[in-house]
């Protein structure tokens with residue numbers, strides 16, 4: 409018999425970001441289930457609730473970085489800029505949560521520390537730091553892919569007498585850099601957004617760069633009234649494009665290879681794409697991520713731009729000495745990043761030549777000198793894709809912890825389920841294409857697929873679902889094949905591979921086959937009676 413306590417639910421969802429909000433809405437509204445969302449923050453927003461660092465902005469265009477499931481939401485909400493800034497995204501998610509009356513089923517400040525599957529009762533027991541225990545048949549994680557901060561354990565870190573912050577755990581009251589000597593470690597998408605903003609008020613900003621990075625100007629600005637009107641009138645067309653595109657963005661890759669045009673034409677195409685800005689740059693040729701020679705043409709163009717923008721030749725050399733192919737690490741989008749190095753108060757340290765040896769009371773000591781600092785900013789990224797899941801303390805059938813099941817790297821079917829963890833769904837989990845896509849498009853697809861699957865189970869009186877070992881093995885192979893068909897694994901230092909966290913198994917985690925292809929596979933799996941998943945009922949397998 410099902411427990412009746414007020415701590416029992418049909419489904420527990422972890423996280424109140426894009427995933428959790430929509431999953432709650434669908435399971436509660438469409439399926440009529442009793443759902444509880446547990447969120448460690450004190451408000452909605454997920455990743456965007458925590459990432460309040462200076463310059464925090466999304467790299468997807470605002471009119472595509474939102475839900476497309478509800479026409480009223482699309483019509484009522486108005487974005488102000490081409491790319492949404494962090495506070496605007498949090499406002500948007502609050503708007504959605506209020507409009508759909510979601511907050512009453514969200515418990516804020518609830519940090520989940522354990523989630524254990526009880527096989528006899530076919531229930532998940534989910535425990536928070538405060539000691540509350542919830543039970544549910546379905547356990548759905550919406551914890552984000554880039555939400556577990558990676559603060560490198562540099563010797564002496566705790567001896568620093570100044571203040572230090574990780575960009576993904578930024579103080580809500582902000583940080584005043586006025587008159588301060590600031591050191592920033594990290595030049596990924598986050599670091600590249602933060603540099604120009606911190607430089608505006610800091611007395612001096614020293615950027616510690618381990619890996620130089622390509623970056624493309626966002627060409628951000630306020631949205632015109634004309635564009636806003638167009639976007640509202642063309643939601644069906646925009647949705648169609650996002651669903652058809654490889655990465656879920658509202659534009660398609662050009663149907664040509666880099667070698668299809670002359671050198672002069674290619675240069676002109678890159679110049680124009682630079683002016684257009686943002687992630688659209690890499691869509692000008694379809695083979696940039698597949699063919700090294702094609703990639704080299706883009707890489708050379710972008711390195712040339714760095715040398716053109718940065719006036720000091722020494723700084724320019726440090727910034728333009730990039731040894732991975734373009735876009736094999738997530739390509740940052742910036743607003744005045746390289747230009748910031750033309751300021752007298754911004755300097756750059758090449759950690760490849762002079763690595764950080766330790767953090768001292770006064771600042772950062774590299775192989776050749778000590779930099780005295782008042783503030784250290786760690787823009788050092790995340791324990792991506794698996795970090796936040798493993799922190800939940802998940803234990804599956806037979807008492808097997810997820811950390812044990814994933815000892816040699818994460819293994820899922822469709823990024824959505826793990827063998828041995830019945831009725832657990834991992835939205836945007838490893839093996840999903842989400843981090844290589846426009847995230848809300850991936851999330852909507854995952855969340856809708858899971859809701860359909862649960863509806864199927866409820867209608868047919870099915871107790872349990874989990875993937876077969878065979879299906880998982882097949883998906884892991886397919887994810888590897890998809891990555892190996894691209895240049896992506898060539899960036900040895902990327903978080904896609906888990907290489908940014910010492911000791912983490914090196915496995916290419918995202919599905920690189922594209923969002924459109926993934927959607928098709930998921931639809932076929934469902935239409936084929938949930939191929940690769942085993943349903944069971946009191947130990948008796950369902951016939952179909």
Ligand code: NA7
Pocket residue numbers: 554560593594595596597598599616617618619738759764787788789790901903908
């Ligand atoms: P990223 O892309 O992981 O970038 C982290 C940066 O920090 C990167 O430059 C790293 O250098 C650097 N890093 C990490 N650890 C260290 C140590 N120990 N010493 C020196 N430098 C270090 O994280 P972001 O937050 O910028 O972006 C994450 C995603 O958010 C992004 O891809 C978008 O999808 C949005 P490395 O390259 O490892 O040599």
